[in-house]
Amino acid sequence: MIKVLPKEKWQGALYSLAIVIVFWQLAAMIVKLPIVPSPWAVFINIIAIFASKIQIHVLYSLGRIMEGIAIAILIGVPLGFLMGYFYRMDRILSPLVYFTYPVPKIALLPVVMLLFGLGEASKLIMIVLIVIFQIIISSRDAVKAIPDETFRSLKSLGASKIQIFNEIILPASLGEVLTSTRLALGTAVSILFFTETFGTEYGMGYFIMDSWMRVNYLDMYAGIIILSLMGFCIFMLIDIIENLLCSWR
Amino acid sequence: MIAIKDLSVKYRSNDNEILALDRFSIHISKGDIYTFIGPSGCGKSTLLHVLSGILKDYGGVVTIEDREIDPRTQRIGLILQNYGLLPWKNVYQNAMLGRKIKNGNQDTDEYSKFILKQLGIDGLMDRYPRELSGGQQQRVAIARAFILKPDLLLMDEPFSALDAITREELQELFLNIWKQYSVTTVFITHSIDEALYLGRKIVVLSPSPGRILEILDNPCFNLDNLRFRDEYYAMSMKLRKIVSKG
Numbered sequence: 092m093i094k095v096l097p098k099e100k101w102q103g104a105l106y107s108l109a110i111v112i113v114f115w116q117l118a119a120m121i122v123k124l125p126i127v128p129s130p131w132a133v134f135i136n137i138i139a140i141f142a143s144k145i146q147i148h149v150l151y152s153l154g155r156i157m158e159g160i161a162i163a164i165l166i167g168v169p170l171g172f173l174m175g176y177f178y179r180m181d182r183i184l185s186p187l188v189y190f191t192y193p194v195p196k197i198a199l200l201p202v203v204m205l206l207f208g209l210g211e212a213s214k215l216i217m218i219v220l221i222v223i224f225q226i227i228i229s230s231r232d233a234v235k236a237i238p239d240e241t242f243r244s245l246k247s248l249g250a251s252k253i254q255i256f257n258e259i260i261l262p263a264s265l266g267e268v269l270t271s272t273r274l275a276l277g278t279a280v281s282i283l284f285f286t287e288t289f290g291t292e293y294g295m296g297y298f299i300m301d302s303w304m305r306v307n308y309l310d311m312y313a314g315i316i317i318l319s320l321m322g323f324c325i326f327m328l329i330d331i332i333e334n335l336l337c338s339w340r
Numbered sequence: 341m342i343a344i345k346d347l348s349v350k351y352r353s354n355d356n357e358i359l360a361l362d363r364f365s366i367h368i369s370k371g372d373i374y375t376f377i378g379p380s381g382c383g384k385s386t387l388l389h390v391l392s393g394i395l396k397d398y399g400g401v402v403t404i405e406d407r408e409i410d411p412r413t414q415r416i417g418l419i420l421q422n423y424g425l426l427p428w429k430n431v432y433q434n435a436m437l438g439r440k441i442k443n444g445n446q447d448t449d450e451y452s453k454f455i456l457k458q459l460g461i462d463g464l465m466d467r468y469p470r471e472l473s474g475g476q477q478q479r480v481a482i483a484r485a486f487i488l489k490p491d492l493l494l495m496d497e498p499f500s501a502l503d504a505i506t507r508e509e510l511q512e513l514f515l516n517i518w519k520q521y522s523v524t525t526v527f528i529t530h531s532i533d534e535a536l537y538l539g540r541k542i543v544v545l546s547p548s549p550g551r552i553l554e555i556l557d558n559p560c561f562n563l564d565n566l567r568f569r570d571e572y573y574a575m576s577m578k579l580r581k582i583v584s585k586g
Contacts, residue, residue: 244424247392247494248441249411258437262428339428339468 100330104323125308136309137316144298144310145317151293153321155211156283159218160272166219167226168268172260174227175234188227196220197285209290217286222275229271233264266337273329280322295321342368342391342492342524346400349386359549360386364400366543366552371522375539375558377529377583383550384528388496391526392418404492415442417485417493417523421501423477425469432465434480438488452487458517459483475506482514486521493525499534511537532579536560536572544582554582 112130119129137145174181174188200217207213237259245255287296295318302310347364350357360383368374376384389395390402393411402409409416417438418424425434435456436446448456456462459479469477478498485493499507515538518525529535535542540561544553556579559571566572 240420240422240424241426243392243394244418244420245437245441246394247411247416247418248438248488249393249413249416250441251412254441258426258429258441262426337428339430339470 128309128312133309133312137313140313148293148295148298149317149321152283152295155214156279159215159279160222163219163223163226167223168230171227171230172234175231192224214286218279218282221282222279225271225275230264230268233267234260237263266333266340269329269333273326276325341370341405343403347402348399362549362551364550364552368524370524372540373525373527373538374541374543375527375529375535376543376545377535378545379547381548382545385496388494388528392416392494415488415490417488417490419481419485419495419498421497423481425477425480427469431461431467431480435483435487438484442488455483455486474502475510478510486517490523493523495527497529532576536575537566
């Protein structure tokens with residue numbers, strides 16, 4: 092039977108949430124400053140303003156992050172597969188990937204903004220630019236890690252390249268691709284926050300920074316929590332997809 | 341019939357050329373089972389790679405029914421020591437894989453149902469390979485090979501990773517099914533006992549580079565209670581002598 096979400100995972104999540112709240116509450120009681128409000132005040136504030144003030148920002152951010160990751164997967168995974176399967180592709184492209192991977196792409200934000208403007212395009216390009224490398228490298232390595240014997244029995248059956256792709260490469264590396272997507276997600280949320288502080292009036296990044304400027308710390312914390320929750324939900328979504336598609340593991 | 345004439349295979353390792361098979365010639369008649377025995381590194385697996393169409397860079401001529409080896413047009417069943425199952429496919433999908441690749445569908449017909457039943461895996465269809473014992477995995481691999489209805493069946497030490505009891509059980513089961521369908525079979529082994537039990541003919545190979553030392557008719561093939569008989573003992577001694585002389 093496929094367990095979509097194991098019970099331990101939910102219990103673990105609730106348990107960690109409880110610990111965070113306890114420490115937060117303690118910090119609020121010790122510091123006694125408006126910059127550290129009590130968690131309850133923040134939760135009550137979320138309930139009060141979510142529908143009226145936060146919702147629209149969540150939708151914008153969610154849209155950007157999903158689009159960014161989807162584009163990164165659509166370009167990165169096929170590229171990684173080609174590099175993993177065809178030795179010559181790997182020899183040409185790997186140095187390029189390795190050379191550009193450590194460049195801090197966030198530093199290119201001014202360049203991207205000058206070239207593509209302050210709007211949506213440059214935000215998406217930043218997310219894709221930063222996330223895609225992890226996805227390319229891990230899909231390439233996943234294909235390379237498939238043992239030769241696995242291909243052998245299919246080749247002896249006279250399988251075509253497409254059949255080898257469908258029967259071996261895709262299922263064998265799907266798990267790795269999802270894992271790297273999950274890792275990339277954390278980075279993507281940070282980039283999203285950063286890019287949303289410029290040139291937009293929508294998005295969680297904008298909402299948090301705007302609340303900060305207005306010295307409305309309750310709203311700011313509400314924004315931080317909603318942004319975290321958003322990341323957590325996408326994280327769980329990938330988990331569920333992995334459990335459904337890779338139940339053989 | 342499988343005809344191998346002057347087959348030579350060279351491997352390149354660093355700058356040296358290593359000869360794995362040296363002017364190797366043999367005819368294997370249709371519907372027969374040959375066991376190949378020899379020391380490790382004698383090129384047994386190389387021979388199998390040539391026959392299965394994986395290795396294409398060789399000298400000499402190798403034909404199945406007068407046609408050059410091409411896994412796309414011929415049906416070649418391959419059973420490996422590590423079973424060669426795909427871990428993301430369940431027993432049913434693994435067993436039907438050969439059919440799926442060759443026929444484009446994986447529906448079970450009476451024949452495949454019968455094979456699955458004979459191998460005793462018809463109750464494990466939804467399991468994944470990691471949930472099976474080694475013996476069960478090898479049963480799936482055997483089922484896959486037979487369901488394919490191969491022109492040529494290649495077996496590379498298929499039972500050597502199994503414990504002694506499971507091994508003898510599977511050897512017997514394999515032989516029973518084989519007798520019903522008489523698929524032309526090349527069986528590679530390093531066990532003299534296995535060579536005697538499963539081979540109608542036994543081919544003894546020399547240490548590297550692989551050459552044929554001798555091709556023996558096996559009087560022990562198809563005898564009941566083989567392992568308790570004098571013929572078995574005599575033949576086993578004879579084989580041991582040839583192998584050790586190299």
